Amino acid sequence: MEDSPSMDDHQDSSLVVGVGLCDSAPLLWRLQDLKTARRLGLVGALLGSLPRTPRQNQRLGRPLLLLPEEEQLLRDEEAAGALPGPNQDVGGAELRRQFEEDQQRSFEEQSVLALEDRKSALRRAMTSSHTGSESGAEAVDEALRGRLEALDHSFSFPQSAMAVQLSTARAGLSYCPEAWAHLQASWPIREQNNPRSDARYQVFRDLRGRGFYLTSAGKFGGDFLVYPGDPLRFHAHFIAVCLTLDESICLLDVLAVARLGSNVKKTVLLCSPAPDGGVCYTSLQWSGMV
């Protein structure tokens, strides 16, 4: 595992996206990887809880799950590198020492902040009681001032009250954020060889090449949802259904998907990769009775 790289390597390494495998699903963990992927036009899907607001499902956090087509695209453009796995325990003792140092430092910072916090709270209590009723104010005031002074001497910030940071991305168990900044763009070939997935990949690549953003469309009965721009800014225009040219579909299936498309106000695209490398598109729109 490499250590911190030189500056000119940093430029190259930022284009290589580190992908981790979990249960044979490709996941992106590091923030710069997510940015890179988005810049390449790959949307993916966020899976994790958002740390600040964990109890909701509208906005999720890292990791980002890639579509198999997105993973294949990264591999073809040599922009994906494998993150080291969880069982690589490199430099164990060194890491532990470093971890403990970091913890100690964090503890000291936090205890200072906690003391400041306490003091300002007491001061606030004093001033508010001062502006309040006059009669018992003097005694309260004295008590508070006494406590304030005692605080400086005997404040102890318990270890158990310390805020601990859980890192999302693994930093090699080393707390070095620059670890794996430089990744070799090597990603093992993991494709499934069936004509359906080939067709899907061809269509994906073609549409991505034309500038569309694509996400998965299982709940719309299709293969991809096609957005004219970033999904955060636009609604999807098309539902893409990928078929091979020689595959025959039942008319009832065509009817069903056309009906569905018209109900959700999207155009259905039947996409088939042509043997010459291009992709042939047919759109279905419900025009009603003539």
Add this chain to the structure above:
Amino acid sequence: MCICQQGNVQVFYRDLPLSIQDGYERFLSSATVSLQQYQVFGHLKRLGYVVHRFDPSSEPSSYAKQLNLPQSRDRAGRQLKRKRSPSPTATCSYTEAQVESTIEKMEEDKCSLEGDDAKKLAASPDIQTATTSGADEGRSWWMTDDLGASDKELHHSPTSGSSRWDFSSIPFPDVGSSERHPSCLAPPEPSLLPGDLTVGVCDIASWRRKINLRMVKMSSKEQKREKDKRRRRWDVNKDREVRRCRNWAEYHELLARRQRKRKGRPAHLWNREVTPLHDPKQPISTGELLDKISVIKSTHLLEGASRLKGSEQWRICFNVYQPDTVVDFKKSNPGKPYSRMCVCSFDGPVPDLRAIKLLAFQSGDIPVVFAVVDHGDISFYTFKDFQLPIDVFP
């Protein structure tokens, strides 16, 4: 894993804290809890549900449940499916077709009137052989004389099969007609006579004198009436089926058949192996009649489910409890879950009836929800048992 993500728990591994990524990669695999299952778990937890792992052995069996509560099973409603059988009315014809094809042809029965437009159908071999044997018996005294002689074939066609008489070659004496005036009849063939009987020429002049050969003189009105009567009168000899009868036994059979048909018990319905399900003369309520004629028996989801063996592919993963029941919820005694989750994906197969039955059986009386994971989106589907309404008033 989930509470780790929610920031409540820090897991230490070899004295160093695990990052979330580590947690994912270490804990989630298809052998333990797959990524998809974790996604569903996280989704539900974030919404506030209480989600526990499903343990099939801890579920009380349906028998155990029965001991506690009497299960009130509503009678499964019957589905309506009328069989396309023709009602045995008098307008339906009967056919003389083969016995085997009668059942299939019941729907194809064409109504025909007892008339000239009746379709001419081939006689079945059974009836044919029956009548052949009958006719044979009637003629046996005759034929035994002629069995050896092959030259005496004047009066009937070859004895091997057909039994038709050629009436054109058999001269029946017409004593009453006025055209011919034979004063005597020729003697019959001596071979036809028994024994040594010889018969001479017969003089019929005296009998002819006894016959009234005078033409009836009718007025024009009477003549017209006679003509009309003749026209309207149904000549029984014009009936094709009667003509097909070769002897009196057959004719009686024909009459009996027609009689039965008139009475509503045609032979082709009631005299075969397969009879109608219900005699229309018997009283029966509509509900019972529907039961009798129903082809598809209605069933409910759990029927036959106890015999099914478990499958690797379809398993119930979680018990889900609603968030507002947290008050009565204890980890040791969670109570009845709100639903059970089975996690699958859009890439995999749709659950077939066998899988649904199996999961419903494992789950007991709690609905099974299929959580279909699609790269970050989760859709929930469930199947409900449903009974079609029946239009029967008891």
